[in-house]
Amino acid sequence: MRKFIDLHLHLDGSVPVATVKKLMQEHNLPKLSDQELAHELLVDNSCASLEQFLQKFALPNQLMQSKHDLETIVFDLLCELKKQGLVYAEIRFAPQLHTKKGLSQRQVITATISGIKKFYQKQKEDKNQPELHAGLILCLMRFANNEAENMETVKLAKDFLGKGVVGLDLAGAEGPIPNINYQQFFKQAQQLNIPYTIHAGEAAGPDSIRQALEMGAKRIGHGIRCTEDQELTQYLIEHQIILECCATSNMNTKAFDQIDSYPIKKMLHMGMRVTLNSDDMTVSNTNLSHEYQLLEEKTALTPEEETTLYLNAVDAAFTTPDEKIRLRALIQK
Template sequence: MSTPDWFDRIPKTELHVHLEGAVPIETLWELVKKYGGQAEVADLEALRRKFAYRDFPHFIQTWIWKNGFIRNYDDIAYVGENIARNFVKQNVRYVEAYFSPTNFTRHGLETQKIAEAWRRGLNRISQVEVKLIADFTRDEGSRRAFRTLEEVNEARSMGIIGVGLGGTEVEYPAELFREVYARARLLGFQTTVHAGETVGPSSIWSAVRDLQADRIGHGTRAIEDEELIIYLAEHKIPVETCPISNLRIGAIRTIEQHPIRHYFDRGILVTVNTDDPLMFHNTLAEELRLLETVHRFTRDEIKQVVLNGVESSWLDEDRKRELKLEFLRDPVWSSTT
């Protein structure tokens, strides 16, 4: 790795990262070897090359293939520990991370124990605080989501503070999950919804109106609706953008097309995130670097985006204030390299 620059060294938060998509490649390689996967991938380089996609179905196929090497609770804890180590390396201080219990329940593991295993692994690294968001998959339907919700509710002492909704946006609209979200709110969970990644503004409107989402994941296509831009800004609904993910999935054709500059200028509480760093070979520093090199953000504006991450988090107001002060006290902001 080259010498860490300003973007590597500044303190950061991550609000949109999937633990199953954030496995460090070296950690996955260890698991591939453990389970005799070398017949399919000869070495670390071959494994790295697996994470390039012809299209979206191929992306999903690769995702499922990779999960096949995470088979028991100890594997999950091992992965969790190494993800947390990776956050520390990048000076990520606070994280709200998605985990998808059903990725593993179909292999016979139980939701509560999956949450416990992630917590066990993440807690081995004390320099970063990681809270959990249980992610429902649209494609599995609302009945499965209801069940997952009740299960994660029993495991909420593992640091589960919110729920999210991912999966195929086009075939499974947000309104199908209205009752699930109402129940989640009643139980005291915060809410976020992946919306406007592959479907247009109507999907985001449904997330805010039908599901009353506290945050929007991606929100890439809000740009197509002026009224929605105004709504998101006025209601201070944070948008968890993931520009490189959008590019790799084909939601945008070039990185220049990502609307983050416009959102920032229009006063939307916008944050920058990696989504699935294993799948997309990206880092948070790289995402922030693009703000400068592509979207012409000044360093002060980048600092604002970083602080938006704290503001958009689900920490209480006192903790937000403390964390912002901690970030601002860091001497790195005034260095130029």
């Protein structure tokens, strides 16, 4: 079984369907048929933009407003990832989105860490498979008037750094508000020595990537549209900036239109530090194994190229030197 690493995985976009059903029942929500549930949770070919894609997060977010629900979702997701062969995952979410029923951001983070700890306890029973280790990336949101919430997330990331949290991110609809407007939060993150990645170059073009770089990002969430700008591409190669590519998701959001010409293989051969990730397993109806299989079939991705993608992910991971040694050993076995 292959050993996978996912650096770009959204919690609210990856709630297992079985968990959604279980929590809907617990909350006495109206029962939906499998077809109705799929319509609520999964995108189809009619999805025309990132904004439309983001509408599929409404139901999962409704089920992520209590400590029990958050702990359950993290635990169930990690069990699912372990079955798929993952050995390391960074799971991202915005604590401020889960405070609608009275939880504080701190309580939200504590509940998700509790889900990881519960999974680690269960994992001890399984001696046959390599361990799956997970870290949390806390997302700031691109909203118009949430400066206080975003700054609170930055400060909490510092409080929980190394205790379950591994870094920060900036997420939400790209375009309406430019990345550079959030520079103050990442200056603060730099001062607090918090690693971070920034969503850019997905719905918005190369300029959004330039802004993320100006804000000190060494990792870019997506970044696929860098290929539209040769000078920017060269800069990314020279500075070994990591791109967290997500193929199926990029098709869903129309950031890229043909999987056959998805450029990850080409980018790899240009010397770019690219990684392959799932983004939103439930919304995009995918997983990391499927992503690799898809690119093998459609772009002739080779085992050697896949190993490079895995090793790029190890280098980019917001984790300890010891964990990187463990991951490299697992990949090179």
